[in-house]
Amino acid sequence: MSNRFVFLFLYILILNLIFGCKKKDDLETLRFSNGVYPIYFDLRSDSTRNSENGNRLEKSSDCGTCHKTIFENWKTSRHSQAFSNPLYQQSHQKEPMSWCLNCHAPFLDSNSDVTNPSLRLQKEDGVSCITCHVREGKILVSEVPESKTNFHTYKEVKLLASEEFCGNCHQFNFPDKESILKKKDFVSYSKLPMQNTLEEWKQSDWYGKKKCQSCHLLSNTSKSHTFPGGHSHKKLEDSFTVSMERNSKFTYTVSIFANGIAHSFPTGDLFRSLRFRILTKEGIFLQEWKLGKTYEDNLHAKSFDAVKYLSNDDVFLPPKDKSRKSRKQFVFQYEKETDHFRYELFMDYLNPTTHIFGNLPSEITIQKFKSGEIKVSVWNDSNG
Ligand code: HEC
Ligand code: HEC
Ligand code: HEC
Ligand code: HEC
Ligand code: HEC
Incomplete structure (x- = not known):
């Protein structure tokens, strides 16, 4: 025994x-460090070459000459715009830490200054084909394909097929106080999660069933790489449903359900929120709820963390687990007889103060992705 x-x-x-x-x-x-360091990359020795003509394949568009569909799909993804997109540009201006670049424009030559954004290699490509697939002159794959042509020289990196690969950039904590106050070039992390997507997934019912790649990588089309997320209106529209119950003559409980999301929603960036609005059937605004983290700067308080959350995990739509559905409920009152209400769902991408002081138009910072009608059952006093 x-x-x-x-x-x-x-x-x-x-x-x-x-x-x-x-x-x-x-x-x-991969030279991954969870965002502490840039990915040091030497264009000459690290780039892979076109085996037909020996030319270096330095940029994603070089891969695109053959992998056309994957390239076009990636172009529409947020990965391709991780550095160039205006939401990132604006928030990096407000918080100009070189740390941000380690995930949003990660490539740097080893002799370059980490703090200077203009020195980041291929920054306009954001998180590129090369970021995920190329080192040491080879193409990284989780399994070397059986191929007659053997077009590329491959290196096997099992991690590519694992959620830990995504977690390198999608799971990290706030930098600690010292890193922020002393403006260190290389941060050290506190214990407070800033993006917690991998952990949320591990706690959910999806753990061991579907991983990040199953839903975000090759979804829909063949070899997709569109990485749909909080900017994909179509995918968002399909992912939420709304229903309503009448509690009394004038009170209602409205429920919002997330379908097929294997982590909290919102997840990821700390400024992101989901707005849910109820309107009368004529379209007059009644009430709004906002799901997302709220926190405040804690730099000058005695406590260890640089930032403190003002609300707990309750402010998300949780992923489904054994004991609970992925649902959030809100109660509201309306003192007139009606046969239906209207609802609207929005993604909100920025910090509220940036809405006021920033210079981005609201079409970029808040976007409506779903609306509709919810029927109301007739109330007679015997219902109660
Ligand atoms: C001139 C055409 C060409 C270019 C340019 C090219 N590839 Fe390929 N790639 C191929 C072919 C053909 C295959 C099919 C498998 C083989 O023959 O090795 C392939 C296979 C692959 C695979 C493995 C597919 C599998 O089945 O697992 C990956 C990953 C890949 N390429 C990535 C890239 C990246 C990243 C770049 C840019 C740095 C790139 N390729 C540039 C032609 C090309
Ligand atoms: C965020 C990381 C990431 C980016 C960016 C990325 N890929 Fe991939 N790609 C992956 C992962 C992960 C896989 C699955 C790898 C595996 O299991 O070997 C994959 C698979 C592939 C495959 C094999 C598909 C198949 O199953 O036959 C090809 C080809 C490929 N990528 C090409 C590209 C090209 C070209 C680009 C740029 C236009 C690109 N990738 C950008 C992560 C990425
Ligand atoms: C079972 C499918 C599934 C799995 C597994 C999954 N996701 Fe998602 N994820 C979704 C859906 C659905 C959405 C929301 C709709 C959309 O894709 O546009 C989403 C949204 C996101 C978003 C944007 C969220 C926001 O707040 O705007 C990110 C980032 C993300 N996922 C990353 C990940 C990472 C990283 C993993 C692995 C740890 C993962 N996802 C695992 C289905 C999944
Ligand atoms: C090198 C860092 C890095 C790696 C590795 C990485 N990502 Fe990302 N990912 C990012 C960054 C940065 C963004 C945000 C881009 C932006 O919008 O500015 C992002 C955005 C996304 C989004 C879109 C979120 C949205 O709300 O639109 C999804 C989905 C996503 N990643 C999934 C994945 C998956 C799945 C993997 C693993 C196969 C992965 N990522 C690997 C850095 C990375
Ligand atoms: C460890 C990796 C990492 C670091 C460091 C990092 N980010 Fe990100 N960032 C991500 C990922 C992953 C996403 C995608 C999650 C999502 O879309 O919700 C993201 C999303 C964003 C977005 C939302 C973009 C969009 O398209 O909606 C903004 C803005 C942003 N980051 C700004 C910053 C700034 C500013 C810093 C530095 C203060 C920073 N990030 C540091 C990984 C990182």
Whole structure:
């Protein structure tokens, strides 16, 4: 009996060692550091070459000459605009930390100044084909494809097929106070999550069933790379439904459900929120709820963290788990007889103060992605 336990223990230990080492090797190959450092990249030795004419393939558009559809899909993704998009540009202006660039324009030559955005290599490509697939002159894949042509020289990086790969940029904490106050070039992290997508997913019912890649990578079309998320109106529209119950003559409970989202919503960027509006059937505004993190600057308080959340996890639509649905409910009152209400759903991409002091038009910062009618059941006093 005890022998078997020892055996099992050793087995698990060995597996862990093998996979642990593999993960470490893969992270080393990718030069991923969870955003602490840039990805140091040497265009000459790291770029892969076109095996037909020997030309260096330095940019995503170079890959696009053959992988046309994937390139076009990636172009529409937020990854391709991670540096150039106006929301990022504006918020980086407000918080000009070189740290931001390590995920939004991660490539840098090893002799360059980390703090200077203009020195980032291929910054206009954001998170590019090269960011995820090219190092040491090779194409990184989780499994070398069986191919007669063997067009590329490949390197196997198992991590590419794992959620931990995405987690390198999609799971991280706030920088600690010292990093912010002393404006350090390389931050150290506090214990407070800033983006918590991977952890939220691990806590959900989806863990072990579907991973980031299953829903965001090759979705819909063949070899997609569109990475739909909070800017994809079509996908958002499909992901939410709304229903209503009448509690009494004048009170209603309205429910909003998320379908097929394997983490909280909103997740990711801390300024993002989901606005939900109820209007009368004539379109007159009645009430609005906002789901998203609220926090305040804590830099000069005694506490350790640089930032403090003002609200807890309750402010999201949680992912489905064994005990709960992915649902949020709100109660409101309306003191007239009606047969239906209207609702509207918006994504809100910025911090409220930036809405006031920023210079971006509201078409960019707040976008409506769904609206509709909700029927109301007739109330007679016997209902209660
Ligand atoms: C001149 C055409 C051409 C260019 C340019 C090109 N590729 Fe490829 N790629 C191919 C072909 C053909 C295959 C099919 C498999 C093979 O023959 O190795 C392939 C396969 C791949 C695969 C593996 C596919 C699988 O089935 O797992 C990846 C990943 C890839 N390419 C990425 C890239 C990236 C990134 C770039 C730009 C740095 C790039 N390719 C540039 C032609 C090209
Ligand atoms: C955010 C990271 C990321 C970016 C950006 C990215 N890819 Fe990929 N790509 C992946 C991952 C992850 C896979 C799945 C890898 C695996 O399992 O080997 C993949 C798979 C592929 C495949 C194989 C598809 C298949 O199953 O046959 C090709 C080809 C490819 N990528 C080309 C590209 C090209 C070209 C670009 C740029 C236009 C690009 N990728 C941008 C992460 C990325
Ligand atoms: C079961 C499918 C599924 C899985 C697994 C999944 N997601 Fe999502 N994710 C969605 C859907 C659906 C949405 C919202 C609609 C959309 O895609 O536009 C979404 C939205 C997002 C957003 C934008 C959210 C916002 O607040 O605007 C990000 C970022 C994201 N996912 C990253 C990830 C990462 C990273 C993982 C892995 C840890 C992951 N997702 C796993 C389905 C999934
Ligand atoms: C090198 C860092 C990096 C890696 C690796 C990475 N991402 Fe991203 N991702 C980003 C950044 C930065 C953005 C935000 C781009 C923007 O809008 O400014 C983003 C945006 C997204 C979005 C769109 C979110 C939205 O709301 O529109 C999705 C979905 C997403 N990533 C999924 C993934 C998945 C799945 C993987 C793993 C296969 C992955 N990412 C790997 C950095 C990364
Ligand atoms: C460790 C990686 C990482 C670092 C460091 C980082 N970000 Fe991001 N950022 C992301 C990812 C991943 C997303 C996508 C999540 C989402 O869309 O909700 C994102 C999204 C954003 C967005 C939303 C863009 C959009 O298209 O809606 C803004 C704005 C942004 N980041 C600004 C910043 C600024 C400013 C900094 C530095 C103070 C920073 N980021 C540092 C990974 C990072």
